[in-house]
Amino acid sequence: xxxxxxxxxxxxxxxxxxxxxxxxxxxxxxxxxxxxxxxxxxxxxxxxxxxxxxxxxxxxxxxxxxxxxxxxxxxxxxxxxxxxxxxxxxxxxxxxxxxxxxxxxxxxxxxxxxxxxxxxxxxxxxxxxxxxxxxxxxxxxxxxxxxxxxxxxxxxxxxxxxxxxxxxxxxxxxxxxxxxxxxxxxxxxxxxxxxxxxxxxxxxxxxxxxxxxxxxxxxxxxxxxxxxxxxxxxxxxxxxxxxxxxxxxxxxxxxxxxxxxxxxxxxxxxxxxxxxxxxxxxxxxxxxxxxxxxxxxxxxxxxxxxxxxxxxxxxxxxxxx
Amino acid sequence: xxxxxxxxxxxxxxxxxxxxxxxxxxxxxxxxxxxxxxxxxxxxxxxxxxxxxxxxxxxxxxxxxxxxxxxxxxxxxxxxxxxxxxxxxxxxxxxxxxxxxxxxxxxxxxxxxxxxxxxxxxxxxxxxxxxxxxxxxxxxxxxxxxxxxxxxxxxxxxxxxxxxxxxxxxxxxxxxxxxxxxxxxxxxxxxxxxxxxxxxxxxxxxxxxx
Numbered sequence: 001x002x003x004x005x006x007x008x009x010x011x012x013x014x015x016x017x018x019x020x021x022x023x024x025x026x027x028x029x030x031x032x033x034x035x036x037x038x039x040x041x042x043x044x045x046x047x048x049x050x051x052x053x054x055x056x057x058x059x060x061x062x063x064x065x066x067x068x069x070x071x072x073x074x075x076x077x078x079x080x081x082x083x084x085x086x087x088x089x090x091x092x093x094x095x096x097x098x099x100x101x102x103x104x105x106x107x108x109x110x111x112x113x114x115x116x117x118x119x120x121x122x123x124x125x126x127x128x129x130x131x132x133x134x135x136x137x138x139x140x141x142x143x144x145x146x147x148x149x150x151x152x153x154x155x156x157x158x159x160x161x162x163x164x165x166x167x168x169x170x171x172x173x174x175x176x177x178x179x180x181x182x183x184x185x186x187x188x189x190x191x192x193x194x195x196x197x198x199x200x201x202x203x204x205x206x207x208x209x210x211x212x213x214x215x216x217x218x219x220x221x222x223x224x225x226x227x228x229x230x231x232x233x234x235x236x237x238x239x240x241x242x243x244x245x246x247x248x249x250x251x252x253x254x255x256x257x258x259x260x261x262x263x264x265x266x267x268x269x270x271x272x273x274x275x276x277x278x279x280x281x282x283x284x285x286x287x288x289x290x291x292x293x294x295x296x297x298x299x300x301x302x303x304x305x306x307x308x309x310x311x312x313x314x315x316x317x318x319x320x321x
Numbered sequence: 322x323x324x325x326x327x328x329x330x331x332x333x334x335x336x337x338x339x340x341x342x343x344x345x346x347x348x349x350x351x352x353x354x355x356x357x358x359x360x361x362x363x364x365x366x367x368x369x370x371x372x373x374x375x376x377x378x379x380x381x382x383x384x385x386x387x388x389x390x391x392x393x394x395x396x397x398x399x400x401x402x403x404x405x406x407x408x409x410x411x412x413x414x415x416x417x418x419x420x421x422x423x424x425x426x427x428x429x430x431x432x433x434x435x436x437x438x439x440x441x442x443x444x445x446x447x448x449x450x451x452x453x454x455x456x457x458x459x460x461x462x463x464x465x466x467x468x469x470x471x472x473x474x475x476x477x478x479x480x481x482x483x484x485x486x487x488x489x490x491x492x493x494x495x496x497x498x499x500x501x502x503x504x505x506x507x508x509x510x511x512x513x514x515x516x517x518x519x520x521x522x523x524x525x526x527x528x529x530x531x
Binding site for chain 1: 361363368369371429433436443445
């Protein structure tokens with residue numbers, strides 16, 4: 001069988017940016033930025049504005065879940081590139097760090113290795129939608145978040161991995177001049193995460209370009225981040241610049257830091273404790289008070305067992321944490 | 322001892338009316354982000370915020386009180402060092418009280434005593450509780466009466482455990498976050514340095530005396 005492998009410069013018609021987007025709002029604002037009136041706004045325009053407003057996908061909208069207030073979602077952040085304190089990313093990620101323009105690179109064992117602008121990518125994958133997902137941090141707290149974005153599977157299809165590709169490796173930006181945590185060197189940067197290819201093409205795996213119907217705030221990982229709701233939050237790598245298709249299991253950043261505490265899979269599992277704390281229950285952010293624990297039992301695979309359990313048949317989850 | 326003509330800063334440092342409110346305000350600091358500023362990153366999980374702050378306060382006070390006596394020995398002529406040594410009991414007992422509040426907050430946060438069953442299986446929690454156990458013994462024997470009943474030597478020997486407590490507290494604090502928190506170094510670093518200076522001085526004295 002003849003397989004036509006596309007050259008880097010051979011873009012399909014769908015890749016061409018429609019004219020209406022060509023002269024989009026941001027270009028207009030940017031030109032304003034040159035003038036006096038726009039100067040104050042120019043730095044505040046965030047990337048990946050394409051596709052809004054979104055509509056919620058009814059297949060990913062468990063109405064029994066109560067959304068975590070937006071203020072908490074955008075103010076209580078683990079984004080160590082901008083400091084290890086929960087309050088720091090909101091401050092330090094908004095002091096001149098540029099997320100526009102932003103492009104990602106598709107590399108490795110893929111037929112369509114290319115560099116693509118995030119807004120163009122959103123057009124290529126057919127726009128964005130909203131999904132309501134549970135979010136469980138490895139620190140035993142949880143949120144319910146309405147993410148805007150597209151299925152990771154669409155990005156994988158666009159990249160067209162070869163038969164040798166078995167894992168996807170994601171890499172974050174590396175810019176110590178803009179990111180105080182990277183300058184402090186609190187983790188080995190750039191941050192790296194990975195998924196098995198069959199995990200990446202699971203219907204739940206999601207690339208978010210926004211939250212609460214708005215473009216992704218910098219502190220939540222602008223302009224695009226991974227969301228894998230059946231795994232602990234640290235798997236959700238933020239501000240992705242590279243999607244690399246590889247044959248062997250990549251080492252993710254937290255595994256490099258402390259392999260006895262954090263593994264490659266990081267599936268939410270109430271039965272396997274972290275060496276320093278239990279994972280059996282979780283604190284619900286925004287609920288509970290000093291005398292009301294606001295806790296609930298943690299669910300296997302964070303409540304997504306029916307969608308993902310088949311991925312791990314025969315795998316010892318106690319050893320592959 | 323009570324010299325009324327001491328310089329003003331030293332007189333301030335000597336007074337309980339200055340030190341006690343300082344300790345209380347330090348512990349009450351979460352009121353500012355939680356109730357005055359209403360900072361959403363603190364309000365997202367207020368008990369956790371308070372829990373961490375109470376533990377932090379206990380660590381700072383424990384490290385502070387252990388600096389007092391080496392300061393007095395290293396700087397014998399200093400009025401400030403003497404003034405600080407008047408507050409050893411106050412600051413030490415305060416560290417214990419914040420430790421108790423921290424532990425109580427932990428129980429509230431985790432939803433009751435049931436959590437102790439899993440706590441005893443993790444070194445991180447066991448170390449924290451061992452620290453508190455030592456501080457409890459020291460606070461219980463902090464009165465003048467206890468010193469008289471135990472005898473000075475025994476009392477002194479028991480209260481050397483404060484250094485063990487500091488080591489355990491530093492360890493517990495270092496384990497409390499996903500990454501090693503640098504605050505452990507600046508909280509407990511000065512104690513370690515002052516103790517090292519004291520030991521070094523004692524050794525070099527012994528040498529020159531021989």
